[in-house]
Amino acid sequence: MSNFGELVRSYREKKGYTLTDFAKRIGVSAGYLSNLETGKTQKIHLNVLDKFQQELGIHPLQSENQRLEQRFHRISLLVQQCNKRDPSFTEHFIKQLEQSLELLNEA
Known part of the structure; x- marks a missing residue:
C-alpha cells in the first residue's frame, strides 16, 4: 500500500462496506472518505482514526x-x-x- 487511504479502501472493501455506508458508520461524509482513500486529503482527526482502528483494525503507525x-x-x-x-x-x-x-x- 502506498498510502493510508489505499489501506483504508482495501480493508473497507474486504469488510464489504460501500463507501457511503462506511462513511455513515464512522460519522464522516462520503466525500471526505473518498478524498482520504484517493489521497486528495491526508488530514485525519484522531476520533476518525480511532474509528478506523475499531471498525477495520487499521493501525497506521504499524510497519x-x-x-x-x-x-x-x-x-x-x-x-x-x-x-x-x-x-x-x-x-x-x-x-x-x-x-x-x-x-x-x-x-
Missing part, C-alpha cells in the same frame, strides 16, 4: 512487518478453529500450502 505478523496470527487462529471442525481437511490444506510455498521459494 508492514507488524501488519503481516498480525495476519499470520489471525491465520493461525483460523486454522486452529478449522482443525477443531475437520482435522483431515486442515491437514490437507496445510500440506498444500507448504508445498506451494516451497515451489514458490524454489523459483
Whole structure:
C-alpha cells in the first residue's frame, strides 16, 4: 500500500462496506472518505482514526512487518478453529500450502 487511504479502501472493501455506508458508520461524509482513500486529503482527526482502528483494525503507525505478523496470527487462529471442525481437511490444506510455498521459494 502506498498510502493510508489505499489501506483504508482495501480493508473497507474486504469488510464489504460501500463507501457511503462506511462513511455513515464512522460519522464522516462520503466525500471526505473518498478524498482520504484517493489521497486528495491526508488530514485525519484522531476520533476518525480511532474509528478506523475499531471498525477495520487499521493501525497506521504499524510497519508492514507488524501488519503481516498480525495476519499470520489471525491465520493461525483460523486454522486452529478449522482443525477443531475437520482435522483431515486442515491437514490437507496445510500440506498444500507448504508445498506451494516451497515451489514458490524454489523459483
